[in-house]
Amino acid sequence: MTATQPTTGPGTEATEQPGVTGAPSGSRKPGGDVRETLYFALRNPKVLVGGFVVLAFLLLGLIGPAFLRYAPMDYAGPPMAPPGGDFPLGTTTFGQDVFAQFVAGLRSTFLVGVLGGAVAAVIGMTIGFVAGYRGGLIDELLNMLTNVVLVIPGFVVLIIINAYLGVRSVPMQALYIGIFSWPWVARAVRSQTLSLRSRDFIDLARLSGVGVGTILRREVAPNMYSYLFMTFVLLFGGSILTAASLDFIGLGPTNAMSLGLMMNQAVQWSALHLGLWWWFVPPGLGITLIVGSLYIMNVGLDEVFNPKLRET
Amino acid sequence: MLTLDRLDKVYRTGTFGTSDLHAVRQVTLDVQRGEVVSLIGESGSGKSTIGKMVLHLLDSSGGTITFDGRDVTHLGFRARREYYRKVQGVFQDPFSSFNPIFKVDRTFETLRRSYFPRVSSSDWRGRLEEALAAVSLEPGDILGKFPHQLSGGQLQRLLIARALLLDIELLVADEIISMLDASTRIDVLNLLVELKSRGLGILFVTHDLSLGNYVSDRVVILYKGRVVERGVTAAVFDDPLHPYTRDLLASVPHLDRTWEDVEAEEAERSAALAGRCLYHEALAAQGRALGEEASAADGDDVGLVEHSPGHFVGCFRLAAGDPCPAGA
Ligand SMILES: Nc1ncnc2c1ncn2[C@@H]1O[C@H](COP(=O)(O)OP(=O)(O)OP(=O)(O)O)[C@@H](O)[C@H]1O
Numbered sequence: 001m002t003a004t005q006p007t008t009g010p011g012t013e014a015t016e017q018p019g020v021t022g023a024p025s026g027s028r029k030p031g032g033d034v035r036e037t038l039y040f041a042l043r044n045p046k047v048l049v050g051g052f053v054v055l056a057f058l059l060l061g062l063i064g065p066a067f068l069r070y071a072p073m074d075y076a077g078p079p080m081a082p083p084g085g086d087f088p089l090g091t092t093t094f095g096q097d098v099f100a101q102f103v104a105g106l107r108s109t110f111l112v113g114v115l116g117g118a119v120a121a122v123i124g125m126t127i128g129f130v131a132g133y134r135g136g137l138i139d140e141l142l143n144m145l146t147n148v149v150l151v152i153p154g155f156v157v158l159i160i161i162n163a164y165l166g167v168r169s170v171p172m173q174a175l176y177i178g179i180f181s182w183p184w185v186a187r188a189v190r191s192q193t194l195s196l197r198s199r200d201f202i203d204l205a206r207l208s209g210v211g212v213g214t215i216l217r218r219e220v221a222p223n224m225y226s227y228l229f230m231t232f233v234l235l236f237g238g239s240i241l242t243a244a245s246l247d248f249i250g251l252g253p254t255n256a257m258s259l260g261l262m263m264n265q266a267v268q269w270s271a272l273h274l275g276l277w278w279w280f281v282p283p284g285l286g287i288t289l290i291v292g293s294l295y296i297m298n299v300g301l302d303e304v305f306n307p308k309l310r311e312t
Numbered sequence: 313m314l315t316l317d318r319l320d321k322v323y324r325t326g327t328f329g330t331s332d333l334h335a336v337r338q339v340t341l342d343v344q345r346g347e348v349v350s351l352i353g354e355s356g357s358g359k360s361t362i363g364k365m366v367l368h369l370l371d372s373s374g375g376t377i378t379f380d381g382r383d384v385t386h387l388g389f390r391a392r393r394e395y396y397r398k399v400q401g402v403f404q405d406p407f408s409s410f411n412p413i414f415k416v417d418r419t420f421e422t423l424r425r426s427y428f429p430r431v432s433s434s435d436w437r438g439r440l441e442e443a444l445a446a447v448s449l450e451p452g453d454i455l456g457k458f459p460h461q462l463s464g465g466q467l468q469r470l471l472i473a474r475a476l477l478l479d480i481e482l483l484v485a486d487e488i489i490s491m492l493d494a495s496t497r498i499d500v501l502n503l504l505v506e507l508k509s510r511g512l513g514i515l516f517v518t519h520d521l522s523l524g525n526y527v528s529d530r531v532v533i534l535y536k537g538r539v540v541e542r543g544v545t546a547a548v549f550d551d552p553l554h555p556y557t558r559d560l561l562a563s564v565p566h567l568d569r570t571w572e573d574v575e576a577e578e579a580e581r582s583a584a585l586a587g588r589c590l591y592h593e594a595l596a597a598q599g600r601a602l603g604e605e606a607s608a609a610d611g612d613d614v615g616l617v618e619h620s621p622g623h624f625v626g627c628f629r630l631a632a633g634d635p636c637p638a639g640a
């Protein structure tokens with residue numbers, strides 16, 4: 001992995017400084033692909049900026065609580081205090097520390113987003129890949145299932161589940177959200193798989209005696225990595241928003257704080273009219289920044305995964 | 313070695329399979345060791361479909377495929393894996409034969425993982441270089457490149473090299489030279505001839521008659537999914553019988569003869585064969601020999617009769633629904 005650039009391979013790196021680019025083109029070994037992808041990822045400004053913002057929020061949510069003096073729900077200080085002094089983001093109508101709430105909210109927001117997104121992604125992608133690749137009867141059955149779940153008003157079902165089963169923990173909420181948000185993923189993945197399936201390299205992999213699972217994993221999915229990541233970003237954002245809506249109607253987790261809950265409490269207690277911008281701007285901005293950064297990262301990753309885009 | 317017996321393929325198209333497309337009709341042919349059999353037909357005649365059925369990439373709708381005396385029409389995953397050790401294919405479009413996001417090396421790596429997990433890296437590297445040399449490629453120019461950085465001809469030869477890494481007995485070559493320029497084309501054709509002399513059987517799919525002539529021992533002429541004529545290359549090319557074959561051959565330039573000669577010969581032949589159908593004449597002759605009732609048999613009319621030794625011809629009608637020119 002030093003600057004031992006071989007004399008061949010002028011194609012990709014011709015326009016760049018030889019010293020810097022020696023590493024990726026030198027790694028001819030199979031398996032060098034992962035390292036190379038990482039190498040390009042770490043040089044892509046969009047990936048870097050997006051990743052930095054998301055990681056910063058994640059870190060704040062993870063290690064922030066250790067440095068807090070007040071619990072999120074404590075009536076800790078003067079009501080409606082603007083940012084400054086003891087309370088970096090001010091206080092609510094009840095004198096609760098907005099910063100403490102924000103940090104705690106970040107945690108559950110990430111948890112809902114990641115868990116809900118992951119559940120929906122796993123179900124949706126599995127169904128989409130299998131339906132698209134196998135075709136025939138399996139496809140028709142899975143398609144039927146997808147359409148049934150698609151027309152079920154997911155939000156209403158979530159309300160019923162939450163209300164009657166009384167599920168109030170964040171992971172449970174995430175799980176239920178995930179179970180009802182996969183159909184569009186399955187459809188999108190299915191149609192992409194369908195178009196990839198007819199390409200000759202899939203047939204060539206079959207001629208190499210490789211099984212269905214391996215073909216999906218090694219030939220089909222890699223062509224959709226950036227797309228799958230995009231899907232995850234959307235699911236992530238969607239889960240957060242659904243969770244926030246559930247929180248608003250009082251069906252959110254009772255034992256936890258979330259960014260959605262913060263915004264909804266702010267609205268409920270007329271923070272808008274009272275001019276308490278520090279109550280609703282941080283959670284709103286937080287959600288926007290997290291989802292937006294993931295989106296920017298996705299655009300960058302598109303360039304990383306697609307060698308044709310890399311060169312230009 | 314490979315025998316197709318009355319192979320059929322019906323594509324279900326339209327929603328709920330309402331309309332069917334009969335892409336391959338009752339195709340019977342065989343390929344022996346050390347022999348090149350050309351499958352010739354215009355675009356859409358079902359050549360690739362036959363190739364894919366032989367390679368078990370498509371299920372056949374009827375008929376049987378036999379390889380080395382074993383019925384291989386239906387194979388499970390394991391049996392298919394073993395089958396692919398002996399039977400490999402190279403496809404029409406080299407650009408879509410490689411996963412665009414990976415370096416071309418990966419295609420070979422997949423093969424190695426699957427069939428040669430115990431071969432050491434250096435050993436494999438040696439074999440790879442040998443296979444690349446066989447298709448006159450320089451490993452240094454090729455390995456470590458992405459598919460879009462290579463030419464169609466280079467990719468096509470890489471695919472042949474891939475097939476050579478396995479110790480195959482049958483190669484299905486689907487229009488493998490249509491993407492190549494004239495000089496590489498000859499290289500690849502010579503390579504095929506050399507492989508043939510090593511005992512490999514090759515099913516050579518093409519729409520180019522002059523190339524079919526150059527490499528093949530026998531030819532199969534396909535029209536709209538039906539075999540209209542087949543036989544030893546020289547016999548079919550020198551004495552084409554079926555109207556479709558005659559049309560096809562009339563448009564091939566000959567180096568050794570003038571157009572006038574060729575046209576005169578063809579005019580003479582079509583005059584002799586006009587309004588006739590050798591297939592039904594032969595059937596009728598057989599029927600007379602066997603007695604009245606036998607002549608009504610074989611209503612399907614997709615079979616072939618042996619006109620002269622090793623030269624088979626089918627009913628002279630063109631499309632499946634057309635009437636036979638002899639009115640039979
Ligand atoms: N997956 C499919 N579904 C439905 N019809 C198909 C499918 N694949 C091929 N066909 C049809 O089957 C017929 C034969 O196709 P095939 O690809 O075998 O032709 P071909 O002889 O290889 O032509 P070419 O020289 O253009 O490659 C065509 O009419 C085509 O439209």
Ligand SMILES: [Mg+2]
Nearest residue numbers: 359360361404
């Ligand atoms: Mg074809």
